[in-house]
Amino acid sequence: MTVRVALPADMADLRAIRRAVFIVEQGVREDEEYDGLDDEALHLVAFFAGRAIGTARILIDGGTGKIGRVAVLAEARGKGFGRALILAALDALRSRGATRAKLGAQTHALGFYESLGFEAFGPEYLDAGIPHRDMVLAL
Numbered sequence: 001m002t003v004r005v006a007l008p009a010d011m012a013d014l015r016a017i018r019r020a021v022f023i024v025e026q027g028v029r030e031d032e033e034y035d036g037l038d039d040e041a042l043h044l045v046a047f048f049a050g051r052a053i054g055t056a057r058i059l060i061d062g063g064t065g066k067i068g069r070v071a072v073l074a075e076a077r078g079k080g081f082g083r084a085l086i087l088a089a090l091d092a093l094r095s096r097g098a099t100r101a102k103l104g105a106q107t108h109a110l111g112f113y114e115s116l117g118f119e120a121f122g123p124e125y126l127d128a129g130i131p132h133r134d135m136v137l138a139l
């Protein structure tokens with residue numbers, strides 16, 4: 001299993017993973033998925049058998065790192081790639097001086113993020129029609 005910071009040449013693969021997971025599988029509208037923030041984000045990519053199968057992105061604002069667009073292709077789930085992507089994102093945030101990580105978790109994935117140390121706060125809300133809760137982790 002390899003997770004690393006994405007290179008410009010990886011971006012087409014990452015967008016294809018996000019399209020398959022968010023637009024095709026979860027029914028998110030294209031204009032909501034492509035929110036214009038990709039150019040300023042740090043992207044991570046996970047490989048399985050030489051193929052890109054997972055991704056996440058990080059946006060840093062002061063001491064806070066926002067992790068988002070966490071996606072693993074359906075056929076590669078349950079093998080630890082999601083966990084490896086979040087751990088790599090947390091390492092990347094620490095090395096860039098962030099003191100806390102935040103994310104908006106789809107409610108079905110709350111247990112996934114809790115197992116990585118995140119705590120939910122605030123009310124449930126809809127984003128792209130999907131129920132979410134905000135979560136935070138001190139770094």
Ligand code: COA
Binds near residue numbers: 076077
């Ligand atoms: N709810 C609760 N626990 C979950 C979970 C979920 N939805 N998905 C995984 N877990 C658990 C696993 O059982 C595993 O626990 P273990 O280490 O005790 O066995 C742990 O979390 C890590 O699982 P892992 O195999 O690393 O996760 P994954 O590679 O399947 O990726 C997601 C998890 C959420 C990224 C993946 O299911 C996905 O891409 N889903 C669709 C997109 C999505 O919903 N993204 C999140 C947006 S907030």
